[in-house]
Amino acid sequence: MKHTKGIPRWRANYWLKMAAVPRLAHDSLAAKDLISQGKPVVLTNGCPLVSKATDWSFTHLATVILPEFPCDVYASQTRRFMYWDNAKNSSGYTFTAPTRKETMSFSQFLEVVNNKESVENYYLQSGVVAEMGPAMLHEYTTKFSLENALLYKLIGDWDGFTSNLLLCGQEGVITPLHYDEQQNMFGQLWGRKRVRLFQPEAFSGLYPFPLGHPCDRQSQVTLPSTPGSTELSAEDEIKFPAYSTNAAPFEVYADLEPGEVLYVPQYWWHQMEALSDNTSLSWWYKDLSKAAKAVSVDENGNTKVDPKKVSTTAVRRNVENLIRQSLPNGKQAHLFFLALAAGLLEDETVEVKSEMAASASCAQGVLAADHARRAEVAALVQESWKEILEQAIKMVRMLPFFKERSEAKEFLLELARGRFHSLAVETP
Ligand code: OGA
Ligand code: FE
Numbered sequence: 001m002k003h004t005k006g007i008p009r010w011r012a013n014y015w016l017k018m019a020a021v022p023r024l025a026h027d028s029l030a031a032k033d034l035i036s037q038g039k040p041v042v043l044t045n046g047c048p049l050v051s052k053a054t055d056w057s058f059t060h061l062a063t064v065i066l067p068e069f070p071c072d073v074y075a076s077q078t079r080r081f082m083y084w085d086n087a088k089n090s091s092g093y094t095f096t097a098p099t100r101k102e103t104m105s106f107s108q109f110l111e112v113v114n115n116k117e118s119v120e121n122y123y124l125q126s127g128v129v130a131e132m133g134p135a136m137l138h139e140y141t142t143k144f145s146l147e148n149a150l151l152y153k154l155i156g157d158w159d160g161f162t163s164n165l166l167l168c169g170q171e172g173v174i175t176p177l178h179y180d181e182q183q184n185m186f187g188q189l190w191g192r193k194r195v196r197l198f199q200p201e202a203f204s205g206l207y208p209f210p211l212g213h214p215c216d217r218q219s220q221v222t223l224p225s226t227p228g229s230t231e232l233s234a235e236d237e238i239k240f241p242a243y244s245t246n247a248a249p250f251e252v253y254a255d256l257e258p259g260e261v262l263y264v265p266q267y268w269w270h271q272m273e274a275l276s277d278n279t280s281l282s283w284w285y286k287d288l289s290k291a292a293k294a295v296s297v298d299e300n301g302n303t304k305v306d307p308k309k310v311s312t313t314a315v316r317r318n319v320e321n322l323i324r325q326s327l328p329n330g331k332q333a334h335l336f337f338l339a340l341a342a343g344l345l346e347d348e349t350v351e352v353k354s355e356m357a358a359s360a361s362c363a364q365g366v367l368a369a370d371h372a373r374r375a376e377v378a379a380l381v382q383e384s385w386k387e388i389l390e391q392a393i394k395m396v397r398m399l400p401f402f403k404e405r406s407e408a409k410e411f412l413l414e415l416a417r418g419r420f421h422s423l424a425v426e427t428p
Pocket of ligand 2: 179180270
């Protein structure tokens, strides 16, 4: 098939309609500007962070990583490698692990990847550590620029570099849409990768799994395979009606070539797709102190918050956590949010549209799904939940974004809408 800059012809038209992440010379002022503003950018023209490591093919890595080093490798029956962590399942969600985690030597990984008979796909994801051996340490210290890594910490005003993750993926594998709580300079070393990104504000169209679920920080939406398309599966269209208006229009993409670095800002949604067998190296940095500096107390003892320094995703996580902590267990939090979404915690002062009314475009499906749930949840609604909601509204109104009570309530509704419908909680 003829390709247009790595994109099959038949797809090129769709891509033209979509915004591309800016591609700028790594040492340009414009690129540094974008990093300091927390906006994604592809660094081109031989970014010294990774440009010497474009020979990190699977066969090369098999010769430099000690054979006895146990690499973390995920196996999946499908191309999707959804991240999960069962230790996070504090709310007791019914959950079947979508991938299997194994440890093996790098050469064993090479064997399973090259085994054409295998029905499974494989994705190696291992932190880079000294235990990988002296040859790997030599590679790491000579092929990457740690000075350059520190430069980005300074430009972004981040707290500090934390770790590297080595990612070796077979052609076709996908890391589904999620956000991370760290800044990431994502180095593409060998082979090619497509990254699809959404700004943090697309939250209400992307329906992340709740806190207390093993897939926390992951979107519940399966993205259309054609980028920029708003066409979800029939099932997802009913479950996630706001995708087409609140998320899809904001999709941006970058096709990464060897030696390029993509800045993936903290809390930005990203999905990674392997366009060929490929190796990437993530450079992660903590960035928490900025948020702490956003809050100050003036001479009169009034708390002031600088909205520019506050991440709405971090605020949402905190609010969701505080509500969870106000309830006896995670299963109640799940019901609380369902009740909120279904308009069962309404009060006289604020008119709340129920979730089903809000999603008029697919009213039939949602009504059916919601109706069954509404009766079940209504039977369990407790008087004390209204107090918790009041407290949450008060707390949210302390933030500079939400002056009005109705705005605060809408913010809380957005936390609940559509995220809790189709997730079954295990009965105790
Ligand atoms: C990341 C990430 C997944 C991948 O670096 O944050 O999500 O498949 N990577 O590269
Ligand atoms: Fe990530």
